[in-house]
Amino acid sequence: MQEGNGRYIFKLNPGGCYVSKSVGAKIDECIIPRSYVHDETIRNNLIPQKIGIFMWRTLRGRILVKLELDKQGIDLDSLLCPMCNEVIESVDHVILSCKFAKEVWVGIHKWWNLNPMSYTNISDQLKSVNQGGIPSNLKKVCNVWATSYIIWKNRNQKVFQNNPWATPKLVNEVQVKTFEWISNPSRKGHFEWQQWLTCHFNMSFPSAINLDPG
Structure with a gap:
């Protein structure tokens, strides 16, 4: 903010008026190095930007798990996972x-009729989404990004409120959130909740929805 002519001028907005979106963009700019602003996780238009930023941080080991906090010199009572x-x-x-x-x-793999697999890191999980006939970018959103975010939220709920959700509720939360994102009214094309829930939708629908980051 800068004072001028008896009023305050908001310097992040060319018009001088306060716009919360400009603040968010400036915060993102401080958090995310300029070289990554076109990263797929940041710019994927299927998901809220906060999910993309979360995944960007997750893939680079930058979410505040106990091991990372310990590396930063923060003294913790225990480094053990708060969940298990x-x-x-x-x-x-x-x-x-x-x-x-x-x-x-x-639960998520069962929903998408995918064979259950075990992965050692998030990068391997992302590489696995090319199996089957579901568009890979769609599966990244539902199979990796959304699920990872919901698991992390549940971890925080355990840490800060000691009230984690049961697995069925978490799976349902992933289904609901991804349906909200994919069926956003601003997108071209539409399908019903029951189709999404059972994966019985026409696989041609992504051609009517921009699934590419951009």
């Missing part, structure tokens, strides 16, 4: 290999 209390909490553990996270992934 058995293994040191790393990014890959809390999102993929914790027994509670695995239950969610099994």
